Amino acid sequence: MILPGLVYYIIFHYLPMYGVVIAFKDFKPLLGILGSPWIGFKQFNRFFSHPYFFRLIKNTFLLSFYSLIFGFPAPIILALMLNEVRNATYKRFVQTVSYLPHFISIVALVSILNLFLSPTTGAINVVLQRVFGMKPIYFMAEPGWFRPLFVGSGIWQNIGWGAIIYLAALSQVDMQLYDAALVDGASRLRRIWHISLPSIMPTIIILLILRIGTLFYVGFEKVILMYNPATYTTADVIGSYVYRRGLQHAEFSYGAAVGLFNSVINVTLLITANWISRRVTEQSLW
């Protein structure tokens, strides 16, 4: 019974891994993979010595790093806050509303950004002009705004959804622990810090490791939707570069090489994160 599933995995996940071999070849579609000449690391060298190389690495790293340090704690904080709410109906209401954004498509999300930040008609700019008397800002065309917008919209979309797991764990904590701490004179914050937080620590660590392992994949679909030539300097990441050069310009070998580089970095990060976690906290993925 397991056969179709296995076949699927082999064809669609492992075969492309083999296909990555074209990164080492000068791939010509007519010759096929086996027939194309082998050129070793030439494509990689081409990438490393490209003037955009550092920019791409920097953008990819910064974008995912900011997403991590702002986007990862946000659901945790929301979960901790919701956990302190006593009215169950109110709590459920806020929860339900908060993960609504998760279900709109990424195209819709970026559309919202575009429309609301439009210099002429966008709500944000209207407010800036009328209430603060400022000049309109071309948010989507300013490289400086790209990262905050990317990370911020990501938080908006995922904070509620991400909080679900943490809330589930928090709801398992025995109330008596809190009562005992209160009797001992612990303040609210201390109770949160010493009881709530540790109870979700295992979950946090596992999710953190997983997040680090996909750090460099950084949601390139969203980048492609959001960026334009004006913002390439901060917006272009490795994934979007692979798409542009590898697919749009059909430089297959080159694209494969850069893509492979990306994957290798991710795996390295994952293994490192897992190793560190195992040493420091005795929690790890494997």
Added chain:
Amino acid sequence: MVKRKRKGSIIRDTSVSSKMLDVIIHLTLVFILIVTLFPVLHIASVSLSSGKAVAKNIVTFYPRGLQLNAYKSVLETARIPRSFKNSVIYTTVGTLVNMLMTITMAYPLSKKRLTLRGFYTTLVVITMFFSGGLIPYFLLVKKLGMYNNIWALVIPGAITTWNLIILRTFFQSMSVELEESAYLDGAGDFTILIRIVLPLSKAAIATISLFYMVSHWNSWFQAMIFLKEKSKYPLQLILREIVLQGQYIEEMVKKGMMALADQMGSVGTDEYISIEKLKYATLFISMVPMLIVYPFIQKYFVKGIMIGSLKG
């Protein structure tokens, strides 16, 4: 699933600092509510408002001067209903394939007696972290002859490892006695799966199906790289073209204009359909299916995450 009622606290903390924290928390939550709901309300409002109000930028979170002609214009553009239909087809077929493949893979993986079980599991888990990359993936799909048709959207994504693991965990938590007695009665694997396991797993199946459905409905990238004919485009891709790339706007504006013979293009009128209104209307239309379905299905998603979190 047994619902555990949390025991109430016997004592209450009534210190000042605790109350202050309460205030901060409430303010933050209200802020989150506003920030989440305002965009949706604003989009709906602008798209429903009169041209005059929109031109003066005075629409906030309720429509001013109800005007439905933007929607008329948008819905009459052939592309949008057609892409809507496409999305429905892709989602339906896609989810069916997904469920077929995921169930037939999750079930064996949940059985300890499967030979090479550890090997298969590792095989599957590795794919969550490492992939061949965009280019080999693209070339492979093309080579298999799936370019420019529905199969490119359905087959390469047939199993999402994350969902597979959730389902497998669920199957593992089912009691073995039922199946064992079925074996003794001479039932084969498939029979057991269909007759016994599945009827008992309705909740999990529903949840996973919903995950897949949402994923299909919202997808656009696979369609963009694999579909050549615009008549095959799904809704999200058309949305992108209209709102983000400004395509077809002229066509829609003209259509809307021609319907009001004596109000052509006058900016200050109530009936004026600005580009902006068209975009907002299109965006809202793309969000409506999800908004409508959401209240009914959101509890399934929560359950799904909880099952999945058992693995972590």
